[in-house]
Amino acid sequence: MNARHRQDAIVRSLRRNGTSTVSELAEEVGASRRTVLRDIGALRDEGFVIHSEPGRGGGLQLDPQSVQATARLSxxxxxxxxxxxxxxxxxxxxxxxxxxxxxxxxxxxxxxxxxxxxxxxxxDCLYVGKLAPQVDISDMGALDPALLPAFETAFLDRLHIRFGYRDAKGSISSRTVEPQAMLILPPLWYLVAWDPQRDDFRHFRMDRISKPEIVEGTNFRRRHVPFEEHVRPVRDLSR
Known part of the structure; x- marks a missing residue:
């Protein structure tokens, strides 16, 4: 967890719990007491008012009036x-x-x-639809724990991702692709990628992907994804 994520987690914890000790926060964010104290100092520099109550039973408290009204979201x-x-x-x-x-x-x-x-x-890279009733999900498995962080980094930074893939017939292949979009057809999630070896788009069920790894130094360009007509953009589903 980097410093920004740690500090966000500290603010959330103080807002939800009211009072927390440095030791409790350190355990929650997986850092040392010294690191948490540095994070508290950084938050105070940003304008958060965090009170310290010394002694047994004391702890840290966040003044809710100091929390910025407008979230600084990326x-x-x-x-x-x-x-x-x-x-x-x-x-x-x-x-x-x-x-x-x-x-x-x-x-x-x-x-x-x-x-x-x-x-x-x-x-434009996110589509949501309904799974066709004839799709067999009896073999649906759990996602590889390494997939989501690897996919997020590769997608946001436009880097190739390499993984093993098991197709519907059970055949295993090694693929290196450009993650271009996501297709959500609950309960299935698909990675939509440009496959340079096949010079075409391919859909990969995420629960069939294993051992994903980012290929550093392999930036690619965004491509227009030719989704099927029955799959609608997420922005249309919300209106």
């Missing part, structure tokens, strides 16, 4: 929220999906025009 973070909310809607009967959608709409309205343009580019 385009990638808003895109991640969009994926989560779109997945909730597509899954159907999950609680609070309507409230999550409303909250996300408020965040989108607050985005400056330059970030909104970047977000639209990301949205």
């Amino acid at each position: 385009v990638a973070e808003v895109f991640a929220l969009l994926i989560s909310v779109a997945s909730m809607r597509a899954a159907g009967s999950l609680p609070f999906s309507g409230l999550a959608d409303a909250g996300l709409a408020k965040i989108e309205r607050a985005l400056p025009s330059d970030k909104l343009r970047d977000l639209r580019r990301f949205l």
Whole structure:
């Protein structure tokens, strides 16, 4: 966990718990007490008012009035929220999906025009639809734990990703591709990639991918993804 993520986690913990000790925060974020104290100092420099109560039973408390009213979200973070909310809607009967959608709409309205343009580019790479009833999911397995962090980095930084892939017939092959988009057909997720060896797009079920690794120094360009007509952009599903 890098410094920014640690500090965000510390703020969330203090907001939710009211009071926490340095030791409790260190255990929660997986860092040393010294690192957490540095993070507390950095947060104070940013304007967060964090009170320290010495003695037994004391701890750290965050003054809620010091929390900035406008969240400083990156385009990638808003895109991640969009994926989560779109997945909730597509899954159907999950609680609070309507409230999550409303909250996300408020965040989108607050985005400056330059970030909104970047977000639209990301949205062109995200499609959500319904899985055809004839698709067999009896062999659906768990995702490789290394896949999501590797995919996120490769997708955002436009780097090739290499992995082993098991097709519907059980055959295993090694693939090195350009991750161009995501296709969400609950309960299945697909990586949509340009395969240089085949000079074409390929869809890979994420639960059939194993041993993913990023290929450093292999930047690629974004391509227009020719999705099937029955798959609609996520921005259309929310309106």
